[in-house]
Amino acid sequence: MPHFSSQNISVEQNHVLMIRMDNAKIISHILKAINFKENSVFCCTKDGLKVTVEDMKSVQLNAFIEPGIFQSYVVKEEEIKFQLNLTVLLECLNVFGSSGLQSGTSPALKLYYNGHGTPVSILLEESGVITDCKIRTVHFDPVLDYDFGTSNVIGRIIMSSECLKEVFCELDSTSDCVQFSMSPDSANFRITTFGHSGTYHVDIPKASDVIESLRCTSPVSFKYKLSLMKPSIRPLGIAQKVSLRIDDTGLICFQFMIKVEDNHNCYIDFYCPADVDFEEDE
Amino acid sequence: MKFRGKMIDPNCIKQFIGILGCMTKLGKSCILRITTTDLYFIVRESQTISASPLIWCALDEGHFFSEFGMEGLSTVDNEIYLEFVAENVARTLSALKVSGTAKSVKIKLTKKLSSPCLTFEIDLPSGTNHSRLVVHDIPVNLVPRRLWNDYLEPEAMDPDISVHMPQLRLMKSIVERMKNLANMATIHVTSEGLLTLTVETEAVSVTSHFDNLHVEKKSIGKEEEASVTIELKRLSNFLGHEQLNPQKVVCDVLQSKLMHLNFLSDSYTLQYFLPGINDQ
Numbered sequence: 001m002p003h004f005s006s007q008n009i010s011v012e013q014n015h016v017l018m019i020r021m022d023n024a025k026i027i028s029h030i031l032k033a034i035n036f037k038e039n040s041v042f043c044c045t046k047d048g049l050k051v052t053v054e055d056m057k058s059v060q061l062n063a064f065i066e067p068g069i070f071q072s073y074v075v076k077e078e079e080i081k082f083q084l085n086l087t088v089l090l091e092c093l094n095v096f097g098s099s100g101l102q103s104g105t106s107p108a109l110k111l112y113y114n115g116h117g118t119p120v121s122i123l124l125e126e127s128g129v130i131t132d133c134k135i136r137t138v139h140f141d142p143v144l145d146y147d148f149g150t151s152n153v154i155g156r157i158i159m160s161s162e163c164l165k166e167v168f169c170e171l172d173s174t175s176d177c178v179q180f181s182m183s184p185d186s187a188n189f190r191i192t193t194f195g196h197s198g199t200y201h202v203d204i205p206k207a208s209d210v211i212e213s214l215r216c217t218s219p220v221s222f223k224y225k226l227s228l229m230k231p232s233i234r235p236l237g238i239a240q241k242v243s244l245r246i247d248d249t250g251l252i253c254f255q256f257m258i259k260v261e262d263n264h265n266c267y268i269d270f271y272c273p274a275d276v277d278f279e280e281d282e
Numbered sequence: 283m284k285f286r287g288k289m290i291d292p293n294c295i296k297q298f299i300g301i302l303g304c305m306t307k308l309g310k311s312c313i314l315r316i317t318t319t320d321l322y323f324i325v326r327e328s329q330t331i332s333a334s335p336l337i338w339c340a341l342d343e344g345h346f347f348s349e350f351g352m353e354g355l356s357t358v359d360n361e362i363y364l365e366f367v368a369e370n371v372a373r374t375l376s377a378l379k380v381s382g383t384a385k386s387v388k389i390k391l392t393k394k395l396s397s398p399c400l401t402f403e404i405d406l407p408s409g410t411n412h413s414r415l416v417v418h419d420i421p422v423n424l425v426p427r428r429l430w431n432d433y434l435e436p437e438a439m440d441p442d443i444s445v446h447m448p449q450l451r452l453m454k455s456i457v458e459r460m461k462n463l464a465n466m467a468t469i470h471v472t473s474e475g476l477l478t479l480t481v482e483t484e485a486v487s488v489t490s491h492f493d494n495l496h497v498e499k500k501s502i503g504k505e506e507e508a509s510v511t512i513e514l515k516r517l518s519n520f521l522g523h524e525q526l527n528p529q530k531v532v533c534d535v536l537q538s539k540l541m542h543l544n545f546l547s548d549s550y551t552l553q554y555f556l557p558g559i560n561d562q
Contacts, residue, residue, distance in 0.1 A: 085485055085486075088463065088485055088486050091459045091462050091463055092459070092486070092488060094459060095455065095456050095459045095460075095488065095490070096452055096455050096456065097451075097452075097455040098455075126452065127449060127452060128493065128494075129448070129449065129452050129456075129490060129491065129492055129493075130490070130491045130493075131456065131488060131489065131490040131491070132488070132489050132491075133486060133487065133488045133489075134486065134487045134488075135485065135486045136484070136485050136486065
């Protein structure tokens with residue numbers, strides 16, 4: 001990088017966050033799946049990068065990228081938080097082309113941030129061409145902190161995302177809601193819709209291959225607005241496995257496991273509160 | 283006036299389709315100028331070069347056509363100027379592309395229902411020994427002699443700096459992305475062979491650096507660098523045709539006024555004159 005070799009050391013000392021990656025496509029692959037809204041909040045700690053996108057103070061998507069995925073990850077404060085336009089960031093990350101994760105090209109990335117009020121700087125390099133971007137950061141709006149203590153979880157399933165994706169794609173779109181039900185006595189995990197042409201149940205047997213595990217301490221059945229569920233489709237599409245947890249208030253958390261490189265995974269979680277206006281039926 | 287040309291070489295046909303396709307995507311209407319030695323495609327939105335982009339393409343007829351004959355307006359003005367609507371050609375192009383390799387393509391100036399047309403006769407291979415002929419008539423307007431001066435060959439410009447354009451595939455991708463961020467970009471070239479492309483908005487600034495470019499020409503006595511601000515959408519439209527695979531692409535910059543791109547090949551040249559936008 002001839003033009004940036006003249007950067008002196010004192011400038012480097014100003015970085016509170018510095019990330020280096022050989023293949024920027026990994027980070028854009030994950031972030032693209034949570035880009036259902038423009039604004040995103042980045043939270044960087046020694047445990048890794050967490051990017052949150054939230055809508056209407058209810059549904060929330062979080063992407064987690066652990067330090068091991070990066071070639072270099074330096075965080076000089078306990079917690080670094082900033083807000084920026086995720087759509088703009090993705091345009092920059094894909095500046096050399098937006099072909100998939102598996103395609104030939106792999107632009108190298110260096111990201112750094114000098115703290116509150118400064119822009120996030122991104123340097124991308126491919127085939128000798130360097131693109132440098134500065135994205136304005138704004139003071140972040142606080143995001144909901146969904147705390148899923150395991151003690152509140154009533155139902156928990158780990159299953160293949162392929163199967164769940166098929167079910168979701170075929171859900172009756174004339175239905176306002178989708179209902180998830182499971183119980184210790186029932187043999188199935190049931191997904192129900194209530195559309196114009198009738199009530200549809202999809203029953204996935206607990207014993208089937210697609211369900212890795214299902215644990216449920218008491219019967220649980222909650223409805224969720226289908227429109228609020230939409231942001232879960234993209235991460236579901238790129239994940240290999242998904243876990244669902246429902247707590248006693250009906251808050252559902254999907255956690256998607258996405259394989260990025262040979263032995264590395266990234267996670268995206270999705271929170272959605274239950275639709276409580278309806279009477280719960282059995 | 284008469285015109286008749288026949289192409290039999292599949293590579294020539296493919297290249298011709300590519301160029302015609304490029305022209306029809308860059309403007310609503312296109313001028314075809316036929317001389318004894320060349321074919322020209324000219325696309326221009328308005329009369330003055332300083333106001334709008336100009337696309338000028340010159341094809342060497344000897345390379346493309348195995349048979350070629352033309353008779354112009356008169357012996358003194360032995361040229362033909364036709365104007366056609368880009369949309370009308372689109373259908374012919376898809377027929378040419380979908381049909382695979384045509385055995386030959388004949389282009390003629392004809393009169394159908396007392397209107398002048400550019401007729402494409404495409405001879406397609408078929409399963410049997412019979413040939414399959416597909417005929418497309420594209421309505422054209424004959425451009426009157428008094429307007430021919432509007433389509434003169436642009437004067438050879440004297441750029442401040444001229445460089446070989448860098449990796450087009452990457453540049454096309456960069457310009458596509460930048461187009462989503464802003465309307466305008468600034469091109470900056472130096473006599474050291476550095477070309478940068480920059481967009482700047484309230485939310486973001488993005489600069490791409492292309493280094494070690496071969497400097498074709500640098501005007502003596504002028505500055506060591508030149509820059510011009512252009513409309514990204516237009517540059518993106520033009521770069522969309524980088525698959526034409528030119529042998530050489532040269533970028534000339536005239537400080538603040540013009541960015542000129544020249545796609546050079548053995549048998550044709552394609553030039554794009556992009557006017558600079560003044561800062562508000």
